[in-house]
Amino acid sequence: MARKTSWADEELEGIDLGDERRNDRAKRVLMRFAEKPTQSIVGATMPRQSVGRNTAAPPHCSRPNA
Numbered sequence: 001m002a003r004k005t006s007w008a009d010e011e012l013e014g015i016d017l018g019d020e021r022r023n024d025r026a027k028r029v030l031m032r033f034a035e036k037p038t039q040s041i042v043g044a045t046m047p048r049q050s051v052g053r054n055t056a057a058p059p060h061c062s063r064p065n066a
Helices: 007-011 020-035 041-045
Strands: none
Touching: 007 020, 020 041
16 A cells, blocks of 8 residues: 655655665654744653653663673
């Protein structure tokens, strides 16, 4: 099934980030920024419930016990 072409597809038509998944993610991120132009980058890309003034993002990996 063919995917519907969006304005982001047209804007980033020649993008080559080395992997099709990266290209697709760049288009999704661009569309999210356009949907929330007054938000910070974090606010535009993360779900609302996980972003807060006193909320820290969880670490990507934990430190091994010594």
